[in-house]
Amino acid sequence: MLLVIFARAAIAATVTYNWNATWVWRNPDGKYARPVVGINNDWPCPKIEATVGDTVVVNLENRLGNQTTGLHFHGLNQITTEDMDGPSGVTQCPIPPNSTVTYRFVVDTAGTYWYHSHNFGQYPDGLRGPLIVHDTDDPYANDYDEEVIILVSDWYHNDSITAVKNMIQPSNTQFAPPIPDALLVNEGLGANINFTSGNTYRIRLINVAAFASAMIHFSSHTMKVIMNDGSYLKKKDASQLRVAPAQRYDFLLEASSRDSGNYPFLVSLDINRDWTNSTGLQWPMNYTGYLVMDDSQSLTGTDVVDKWDPADESKFEAHDGAAAFSSYDKLIQLDFNFCFDENGYPRACFNNLTYIGQKVPTLYSAATTGDDNTNPDVYGQVNPFIVDYGDIVQIVVNNIDAATHPFHLHGHHFQILSRPASGTGNWSGSDSGYASTPPRRDTVAIMPNSHAVIRFNASNPGVWLFHCHIEWHVEMGLTATIIEAPDRLRDLSFPQDHLDACSKLGIPTAGNAAGNTADPTDTSGMATVPPTDYVGAEYTGSASSDSDSTKKLKARRESSPAAPQPVPHVLDLVRPAF
Ligand SMILES: [Cu+2]
Known part of the structure; x- marks a missing residue:
């Protein structure tokens, strides 16, 4: 055993990425060119790839000129590196233009993850990509031959600041979010998979959307699901999956030796209502890809799905068979509903309080x-x-809204004890009928007018956000903050480059929320009303002159003043709910 540990320690590597965040022009849906946030003057953003035990180092320099930035490594629990989690205003300051911040952490758990800007509403502008941690001990290693990443997302012609400004207006009394203009697969419109007879493929499906879930179905092939959100599952067949924003599924597809020709598969944007029983309500945003076994034949045909009826994500079982925590020490109940702030601006609230x-x-x-x-x-x-x-800790979320919302906890993979069907209503208060060997995830999609019960062990000191992963709802304030083991956080020290980012922006790094170091219990100076003027990641300092791209972006924004987001026609059928 000692020898094995020694051997693994010896091969642990440091994987370094030197990245500049830069604006680049792209037209990923073929309909509209716009500036997107890329890495090193390129987009789509590159993949982070490492092996369990490796140290990943990302040196991120902000070369955007007109916006701050930052990175979160979604699904990594940052054990002992709680200051590397990335959300601005939580574990670091926004990174101003012409500054560099280094993220350094050990990837301790294998799986399919992703990284994205956690700096205001920035990631829908493009700063997002896959993060793959390979396993030296994969229980399914012998079951597949090749790996394929499928990234799905919604896409917007507006930049995020414009989109959020339009949303957070007193006239938006229906809380309508920005409505996607397109569905992207692998950040574009092409994701065919070369399929060789006799091989089995491990698909790593990642939803990097700001709003929409995605449905996926393969004609003639059953998905064998082996992992969710970087946590192994007992292998289970699925005909259809719904992957909510920030969620991931790993599944196997077998190209049997009997197969020949090309097989279509369908990815369909899901509007987040639970329309499994309502076939009429959908967006016309579908993508057909192909499992390509025969290049000489044309790619024709579609995969027709009569009714979406995806696998129930709460019914998978953890691969290790770990039992549900049998009780809890701390209950956090969060009633989520939309709300209005003191100025009549639309917000999203937990227990009537917006973040x-x-x-x-x-x-x-x-x-x-x-x-x-x-x-x-x-x-x-x-x-x-x-x-x-x-x-x-047991967290109960009552989703009082009539749409599905995916809730994400930083710093943990939690157990999903219960996530009942749409319309179940609020948690009864009785802890019964829970899963015995629940799946563990970092993001759970909570059904409309229903609830979820999750548990985790507070063994990871840090400050961890719990929030809806619809980015538009984060900007509306649908976030709570778990302050875990604060007695173990006293006198933590922080890297100088992280502190420098704060000082360049004039942000204090000590004291209570208002920066009061003399009397932390004095709440004066804290923000108690959300600002009515949304600026998001916009940087108005004079750190650099604007690039051509940012000038064009500014000109476009100034020429289209904020206006209420129209409620899309398809939603007129029912009370809009987002
Ligand atoms: Cu939400």
Whole structure:
């Protein structure tokens, strides 16, 4: 055993990426060219790829000129590296133009992940990509021959700041989000898979959308699901899957020796209503790809799905058979509904409170407020919840809205004990009927007018967001903050380049939410009302002159002032719900 450990330690590598965040012009749907946030003057963004035990280093330089940036590594739990998680205002400051911040962490769990900007509403502008951690001990290693990544997403012709400005208007009384203009597969319109007879393929399906879920179905081939969100599952057949924003599925597709020709598959954007029982309500955004076994034949034919009836994500079972935590020490109940703030602007609320960003990043407050850091008042209205080290925490989300919302927890893979069907209503308060060997995920899609019950072990000190992964809803404030084991966060130190990013922006790095170091329990100066003027990632300082791309982008934004987002016609059938 010692020898094995030694051998693995010896091969652990450091994988380094030197990245500039840059604007580039792209036309991924073939209908509209626009600036997108790329890496090193290219887009789609590159893949991060490493092996379990490796150290990943990303040196990220902001060369955007007119926006701040940052990166989150979605699904990695950042054990002992809680300051590398990436969300702006939480574990770091936004990175201003012409600054570099280094992310350094060990990838300790194999699986399919992704990275994305967690800096205001920036990732729908393109800053997102796959993050693959290969396993040295893959239980399914002998079951497949090749790997294929499929990235699915919605896409918008508006840039994100314009889209959010249009959304957060008092006239938007229906809380309508930006409506996608296109469905992208692999950040474009082409994702055929070369399929060789006799081979089995491991598909790594990742949804990087800002809003839409995606349905997927393969004609003539059954998906054998082996992993969700970087957590192995007992192999299970699925005819259709729904992958919500930020979720991932790994599944096997077998090109049997009897197969020949080319087989279509269908990816369809899902409007997030549970229309499994309502065939009339859908977006006309479908993509047909092909499993290509015979190049000489043309790619024709479509995969027709009469009715979407995807696998129930709560019914998969963890591969290791780990039992559900049998009880809990701390209950956090979050009733989610849309709401209006004091100024009549549409927001999204947990327990009638919307998340309001504060001056000091929350982790920095936890590290610098001493014994007061167990007092939630120190953190301001970031919807803070304190949990103690080693607590088994149960989070209940009641989704009072009539649409599906995918909720993501940073820093953990949680157990999904219950995620009942649409229309089930709120949690009864009784802990019964739960899964015994539940799947573990980092993102759970909660059904319309229903709820979910999840549990995790608070063994990872840090400040971890819990939020809807519809990016538009994050910008409306649908976020809570788990402050985990604050007694173990006291006097944490932070890398100088992270602190430098703050000082360049004039952001304090110590004290309570308002930067008060003398009396952290003094709440004066904290933000208590969300700003009415949305600026998102926009940088108005004079750190650099604008590039041609940013000038064009600014000109376009200035020529189209904010206007209420029209409610799309298809939604007139029912009360709009997002
Ligand atoms: Cu949402």
